[in-house]
Amino acid sequence: xxxxxxxxxxxxxxxxxxxxxxxxxxxxxxxxxxxxxxxxxxxxxxxxxxxxxxxxxxxxxxxxxxxxxxxxxxxxxxxxxxxxxxxxxxxxxxxxxxxxxxxxxxxxxxxxxxxxxxxxxxxxxxxxxxxxxxxxxxxxxxxxxxxxxx
Numbered sequence: 001x002x003x004x005x006x007x008x009x010x011x012x013x014x015x016x017x018x019x020x021x022x023x024x025x026x027x028x029x030x031x032x033x034x035x036x037x038x039x040x041x042x043x044x045x046x047x048x049x050x051x052x053x054x055x056x057x058x059x060x061x062x063x064x065x066x067x068x069x070x071x072x073x074x075x076x077x078x079x080x081x082x083x084x085x086x087x088x089x090x091x092x093x094x095x096x097x098x099x100x101x102x103x104x105x106x107x108x109x110x111x112x113x114x115x116x117x118x119x120x121x122x123x124x125x126x127x128x129x130x131x132x133x134x135x136x137x138x139x140x141x142x143x144x145x146x147x148x149x150x
Contacts, residue, residue, distance in 0.1 A: 002111035007121060009105055014098050015090040016107065016118075023089045032085030036097055037076050042123065044093070044101045045076075046109075046116040052080065093118075 006019045018026065026032055026048060035052035039045050047055065059077055062069035079100070083091045093103065106121035119127075 001113050002116055004111045006109040008107050008109055010103060010107055014093045017090045018085060034083050035080050036083055037080040038100050042101055044097055044118040046118055051114045
């Protein structure tokens with residue numbers, strides 16, 4: 001499981017050093033092979049390859065005549081790009097994906113259990129603050145969360 005918030009730097013080539021606390025797990029779980037794709041919140045999603053393959057299998061089975069399913073397939077599968085940890089524990093983020101998420105020097109890596117989210121630092125701070133101050137009255141709590149106690 002990947003958890004935690006990490007503020008990192010991208011170098012001039014678009015490489016990001018994966019925090020040391022995740023490297024051993026990524027090497028043992030997926031031999032350092034990852035897949036990065038876009039998210040509708042304008043961040044990037046970073047999956048260990050086996051986790052991504054499971055998601056991809058589910059996505060390709062969605063009904064192709066369903067407009068929302070096709071949109072999701074086009075976005076997630078269409079932008080999916082394999083990346084690999086190099087000897088220094090870095091990954092090279094492709095320019096089109098960096099552009100999409102507006103990633104520059106400062107980025108935020110958020111552990112999300114089986115994957116990571118990668119955000120532009122300014123966008124992350126704005127969205128986090130927005131989520132913390134939003135009223136929850138408008139949204140229905142999903143049934144799966146009804147019994148969750150924090």
